[in-house]
Amino acid sequence: AQITINGQQSKKISNMLTGVFFEDINYAADGGLYAELIQNRDFEYAVSDKKGRDDKWNATMAWSGDFKISKEHPVHQNNPNYAVVTKAIISNTGFDGIALKANEKYDFSIFAKGAKFTVKLKSVIGETLAEATLSPNTSWKKMNAVLKSSKTVTDAHLEISTAGETAVDMVSLFPQKTFKNRKNGLRADLAEAIADLHPKFVRFPGGCVAHGDGIHNIYKWKNTIGTLESRIPSRNIWNYHQSMGLGYFEYFQFCEDLGAEPVPVLAAGVPCQNSADGGAGQQFGIPMEDMGEYVQDVLDLIEYANGSITTVWGKKRAEAGHPKPFKLKYIGIGNEDLISHVFEERYRMIVKAVQQKYPEIIIIGTVGPFNEGTDYNEGWGIANDLKLPMVDEHYYQSPGWFINNQDFYDSYDRTESKVYLGEYASWGNKFYNALAEALYLTGIERNGDVVTMASYAPLLAREKHTQWNPDLIYFNGHEVKPTVNYFVQQLYGQNPGDFYLQNTIKLSDTNNEVNKRIGVSAVKDQATGDLIIKLVNVLPVAVTPSIEITSLGTADNASYTLLSGTPGNTAARPVVQKMNVKEAFSKELPPYSFAVIRMKAN
Numbered sequence: 001a002q003i004t005i006n007g008q009q010s011k012k013i014s015n016m017l018t019g020v021f022f023e024d025i026n027y028a029a030d031g032g033l034y035a036e037l038i039q040n041r042d043f044e045y046a047v048s049d050k051k052g053r054d055d056k057w058n059a060t061m062a063w064s065g066d067f068k069i070s071k072e073h074p075v076h077q078n079n080p081n082y083a084v085v086t087k088a089i090i091s092n093t094g095f096d097g098i099a100l101k102a103n104e105k106y107d108f109s110i111f112a113k114g115a116k117f118t119v120k121l122k123s124v125i126g127e128t129l130a131e132a133t134l135s136p137n138t139s140w141k142k143m144n145a146v147l148k149s150s151k152t153v154t155d156a157h158l159e160i161s162t163a164g165e166t167a168v169d170m171v172s173l174f175p176q177k178t179f180k181n182r183k184n185g186l187r188a189d190l191a192e193a194i195a196d197l198h199p200k201f202v203r204f205p206g207g208c209v210a211h212g213d214g215i216h217n218i219y220k221w222k223n224t225i226g227t228l229e230s231r232i233p234s235r236n237i238w239n240y241h242q243s244m245g246l247g248y249f250e251y252f253q254f255c256e257d258l259g260a261e262p263v264p265v266l267a268a269g270v271p272c273q274n275s276a277d278g279g280a281g282q283q284f285g286i287p288m289e290d291m292g293e294y295v296q297d298v299l300d301l302i303e304y305a306n307g308s309i310t311t312v313w314g315k316k317r318a319e320a321g322h323p324k325p326f327k328l329k330y331i332g333i334g335n336e337d338l339i340s341h342v343f344e345e346r347y348r349m350i351v352k353a354v355q356q357k358y359p360e361i362i363i364i365g366t367v368g369p370f371n372e373g374t375d376y377n378e379g380w381g382i383a384n385d386l387k388l389p390m391v392d393e394h395y396y397q398s399p400g401w402f403i404n405n406q407d408f409y410d411s412y413d414r415t416e417s418k419v420y421l422g423e424y425a426s427w428g429n430k431f432y433n434a435l436a437e438a439l440y441l442t443g444i445e446r447n448g449d450v451v452t453m454a455s456y457a458p459l460l461a462r463e464k465h466t467q468w469n470p471d472l473i474y475f476n477g478h479e480v481k482p483t484v485n486y487f488v489q490q491l492y493g494q495n496p497g498d499f500y501l502q503n504t505i506k507l508s509d510t511n512n513e514v515n516k517r518i519g520v521s522a523v524k525d526q527a528t529g530d531l532i533i534k535l536v537n538v539l540p541v542a543v544t545p546s547i548e549i550t551s552l553g554t555a556d557n558a559s560y561t562l563l564s565g566t567p568g569n570t571a572a573r574p575v576v577q578k579m580n581v582k583e584a585f586s587k588e589l590p591p592y593s594f595a596v597i598r599m600k601a602n
């Protein structure tokens with residue numbers, strides 16, 4: 001094969017192509033990225049958290065022992081339930097057991113009133129690993145203790161034993177070591193795995209979570225800020241409970257800590273696929289008479305992120321500890337919605353209000369779900385009419401689809417909206433899937449003048465609580481398990497460019513089925529002055545291309561990162577070597593492999 005990369009012919013491409021799609025699915029937030037170790041800390045789990053209701057899933061979930069739930073004079077009206085423990089022991093097993101590390105400190109906090117109580121961290125065989133005794137008042141008071149674990153265990157529980165009658169609520173345990181040591185922070189190992197992807201943006205809080213099932217389940221950002229006890233928990237569309245401990249402030253702060261652009265996505269005034277609300281009303285969208293208030297919520301979010309501290313919402317951000325603006329540039333309106341009349345009416349109203357008040361904000365519209373045999377025409381029609389700068393496309397397909405559709409964006413009209421490929425994945429976590437994605441991404445880079453951002457979806461999945469496969473990173477309470485697909489994302493994330501260099505591939509084989517299984521993308525990164533060549537081989541045989549990079553430079557210490565394996569492999573990991581690169585050189589690409597060559601360019 002002959003590959004020629006032409007340094008003279010280049011085009012500007014997006015420098016923020018890869019980022020992450022964070023959705024609170026698969027216990028990605030509570031029991032996941034959010035570092036809280038106590039499950040149902042607020043006693044607000046409800047039978048209605050589960051579709052069709054589940055009696056076992058109630059205010060006592062994850063707790064055991066002798067206590068009763070009371071609602072009289074709660075800590076906060078938004079958290080009506082609390083537990084009353086009378087000369088008894090209650091315990092919480094966290095999310096499938098609490099993982100603790102020897103000699104590490106944990107911040108315990110609680111709202112309590114009544115008699116003295118002792119809190120203990122205990123192993124599964126009953127050893128006490130840490131303990132503290134606290135004496136509350138007769139009225140609600142937030143109390144704290146630092147607990148240092150004497151052992152490393154994966155399945156501890158927290159016990160509270162009371163000397164008399166004690167009321168407790170917001171029972172919380174956080175590792176002191178969170179990502180960037182933030183209070184109310186994120187699990188360090190998971191956040192670091194995300195940081196290692198070098199995401200240029202983070203989309204949150206979903207997916208379907210953003211628009212919910214039914215208008216009463218639409219995600220409301222205002223419910224997720226402020227003191228933890230004042231946040232309004234919610235049923236998660238994926239059939240569990242959202243404590244909202246990981247809320248909009250924490251999302252913005254995470255983006256800032258990552259150096260990634262925040263991309264919040266808000267419902268377009270309609271729930272998932274304009275789902276019927278059930279019951280008499282059968283509402284498929286927020287009633288028009290309530291839309292003014294909803295539109296104001298969207299505008300207020302921009303003020304919360306960017307407004308000065310003299311504004312109503314900017315002041316709330318400052319009170320939360322961030323007087324400087326978060327510099328929000330993007331906002332998504334709608335998620336994979338059915339393009340119905342109900343949708344369109346509300347979507348246009350929101351988009352126009354944002355365009356009018358905040359013309360500098362880049363609005364990302366939606367063009368509905370993509371399936372084989374359907375197209376995005378209707379959604380694109382509205383986007384063009386609204387002159388949207390960007391639209392969100394989603395597709396989950398077979399690896400074969402990704403191999404066969406590398407030209408998906410080649411014919412996109414460059415004068416219309418840019419694309420945010422907000423969700424995509426090939427159906428599986430085998431190496432073949434990862435390779436199909438790597439190949440497809442060479443086409444995304446080639447079309448980086450029309451595709452601005454792309455995010456694999458979903459990002460996180462807790463073992464035993466996974467509702468959707470495949471995902472990018474699996475985890476349990478103490479381990480992070482990146483998939484092979486993760487390493488493809490990482491290699492793209494760590495090797496972005498802002499100029500795409502024209503290239504040609506000539507293969508000796510004339511069979512197109514063979515040819516399309518070899519992919520090349522060459523980019524230049526202005527910040528580092530590097531030339532980056534990505535090569536993908538989805539063939540069962542090695543290919544040794546002759547590569548010409550005339551006038552782009554030479555290097556005797558270029559890095560050569562190889563990810564290779566068999567199609568069914570799930571354990572492939574990138575291996576980095578050094579290599580010499582001349583203006584004309586050849587390098588064997590092993591069967592089923594993805595290689596990245598990186599060197600200083602002229």
Ligand code: AHR
Pocket residue numbers: 023025206207208209335336394423457458468
């Ligand atoms: O990523 C999982 C789901 O797929 C998202 O919530 C939704 O937008 C899409 O259908």
